[in-house]
């Protein structure tokens with residue numbers, strides 16, 4: 001199908017993008033990589049009257065360290081994160097997650113900001129943002145506000161972004177001390193989207209036991225989530241095989257699991273348990 005007719009605007013600055021969006025917040029849509037929005041427009045699931053293209057705003061695409069934080073601009077592409085030498089060194093979960101997304105064309109055009117703003121239930125970035133307890137900086141006509149990833153994902157394709165707001169930056173506390181990270185995913189064979197994806201960040205005590213486990217799960221439910229029972233079971237655990245299995249067994253507790261032609265709810269939860277255990281074991285093995 002062909003998308004309905006729309007106007008196309010290319011702002012020269014973030015402020016101009018905010019003003020353009022404020023002029024018609026309900027009829028306009030931000031365009032970043034276009035790898036979710038354009039297919040939705042072609043299917044007429046989205047019919048914006050105006051597209052505001054922020055992909056060319058060079059000052060929204062960056063990866064940098066500032067104090068004890070990692071700052072990532074919203075239009076940074078999956079590929080830029082996948083190939084970042086800095087991130088491979090200081091926060092390897094981010095390049096690992098990026099490398100698992102779709103194919104090379106998708107990674108070259110798709111952006112971390114677009115993916116988080118879209119909140120696809122099978123998208124990979126929401127899991128990593130939750131595991132890393134990211135803070136998301138949103139800008140709108142009345143200024144900026146910061147929302148934690150925990151509060152950002154509201155429901156299926158629904159986030160805390162209000163009409164007129166743009167996701168500007170993703171902030172992550174730079175991992176310190178002894179820690180291990182991993183991303184494990186079962187990709188859908190056709191699209192590459194996550195049937196199940198599990199992102200893990202483990203902070204370890206000097207004796208190698210677990211201080212804090214922070215986990216994000218995608219693909220299983222209407223939105224990505226943190227499995228509270230699994231995280232709690234790991235606190236102060238020695239992370240032996242039995243402890244990992246017992247914690248992973250709780251990953252779908254209280255979750256209304258998705259069901260589709262590819263995977264039943266039971267099968268999805270089975271995959272989630274197996275891949276949580278694997279992600280935990282990999283994070284432990286990767287610990288510095």
Ligand SMILES: Cc1cc2nc3c(=O)[nH]c(=O)nc-3n(C[C@H](O)[C@H](O)[C@H](O)COP(=O)(O)OP(=O)(O)OC[C@H]3O[C@@H](n4cnc5c(N)ncnc54)[C@H](O)[C@@H]3O)c2cc1C
Pocket residue numbers: 029030031032033034035036037038039074075100101102103106109110111112113114115117118120122123124125161165166167168191192193194
């Ligand atoms: C064949 C294919 C395979 C894919 N496989 C995967 C996969 O394996 N894993 C995965 O996670 N994703 C996958 N994707 C999706 C891809 O990662 C998209 O790039 C991503 O979901 C959206 O990012 P985008 O930059 O393309 O956003 P767009 O498509 O441009 O925008 C998506 C939505 O977010 C809004 N938006 C964009 N940027 C902002 C912003 N900064 N502030 C506020 N709102 C914003 C738009 O208005 C729109 O509603 C796949 C896509 C395709 C086509």
